[in-house]
Amino acid sequence: xxxxxxxxxxxxxxxxxxxxxxxxxxxxxxxxxxxxxxxxxxxxxxxxxxxxxxxxxxxxxxxxxxxxxxxxxxxxxxxxxxxxxxxxxxxxxxxxxxxxxxxxxxxxxxxxxxxxxxxxxxxxxxxxxxxxxxxxxxx
Amino acid sequence: xxxxxxxxxxxxxxxxxxxxxxxxxxxxxxxxxxxxxxxxxxxxxxxxxxxxxxxxxxxxxxxxxxxxxxxxxxxxxxxxxxxxxxxxxxxxxxxxxxxxxxxxxxxxxxxxxxxxxxxxxxxxxxxxxxxxxxxxxxxxxxxxxxxxxxxxxxxxxxxxxxxxx
Numbered sequence: 547x548x549x550x551x552x553x554x555x556x557x558x559x560x561x562x563x564x565x566x567x568x569x570x571x572x573x574x575x576x577x578x579x580x581x582x583x584x585x586x587x588x589x590x591x592x593x594x595x596x597x598x599x600x601x602x603x604x605x606x607x608x609x610x611x612x613x614x615x616x617x618x619x620x621x622x623x624x625x626x627x628x629x630x631x632x633x634x635x636x637x638x639x640x641x642x643x644x645x646x647x648x649x650x651x652x653x654x655x656x657x658x659x660x661x662x663x664x665x666x667x668x669x670x671x672x673x674x675x676x677x678x679x680x681x682x683x684x685x
Numbered sequence: 686x687x688x689x690x691x692x693x694x695x696x697x698x699x700x701x702x703x704x705x706x707x708x709x710x711x712x713x714x715x716x717x718x719x720x721x722x723x724x725x726x727x728x729x730x731x732x733x734x735x736x737x738x739x740x741x742x743x744x745x746x747x748x749x750x751x752x753x754x755x756x757x758x759x760x761x762x763x764x765x766x767x768x769x770x771x772x773x774x775x776x777x778x779x780x781x782x783x784x785x786x787x788x789x790x791x792x793x794x795x796x797x798x799x800x801x802x803x804x805x806x807x808x809x810x811x812x813x814x815x816x817x818x819x820x821x822x823x824x825x826x827x828x829x830x831x832x833x834x835x836x837x838x839x840x841x842x843x844x845x846x847x848x849x850x
Contacts, residue, residue: 571695575695575697575698578698579698579701582701582702582705583705585705585709586705586708586709586712589709589712589713590712592716593712593713593715593716596716596720597716597719597720600720602720603720606724607724610724610726614726614729614730614733617730617733617737618733618736620737620741621733621736621737621740621741622740622741623740623741623742623743623746623753644775645774662774662775662776662777663774664733664737664772664773664774665773665774666737666743666770666771666772666773667769667770667771667773668743668770668771669743
């Protein structure tokens, strides 16, 4: 009985040496897990940031909104006055000749976007810009 | 203690890795899909075109000199010249057809260039073009008489009305 107890005790004291390799493996597994979770989180937050700050989309929406608004105003013969408030960071240019609405950021190098509007040759829309406010008048 | 799986990794780790890759790919694909989504405006543009045509005297609305009759189409005005002057976009072509209530064709005119004319019948099979057809009940003025019929507008548009400068 006592010799068995001695053997057990010796084995017990040997155990930490035996587990060192296992604990290292466990540790590396945890690190790999953390790295993978971090990778997923980076992708998730990267995607959220990219979606929230989608500059191309903002430019597309502004040019499309304005072009379609112009089209809607030109559908009626009645006198219409409309004030369009442009987003602060965005600059809008109107090419009257080809009726192209171009939008770009004031202080950003994102590629400008353009959208075509209806060119009604029989009627003109008066557009006056005052900072970010565009006043449209149908005559 | 650890059961070895593929390439010396534990089976548990391989399973985790598999799920993490699936989650990462899902997030990435959702983001890419959202960012590259296209804004479809053809339905809205066809609606605006219909309203322009039927409501404006510079388009097809009947005008007797005293007032403009909104929703009443003057058949004398239905020709390429008037359509070209009243609604013209380089990316859009359209065909305007007036039918009586029995479906018999009364008059047709279009604002289509040669390419759009050729592509309109096969538009659904073309990747770079999209089509839309809108049919509404209208009144039309013909031979000093106001009749009721159908106005059909077939629209063809080059996909992605936006262009990067």
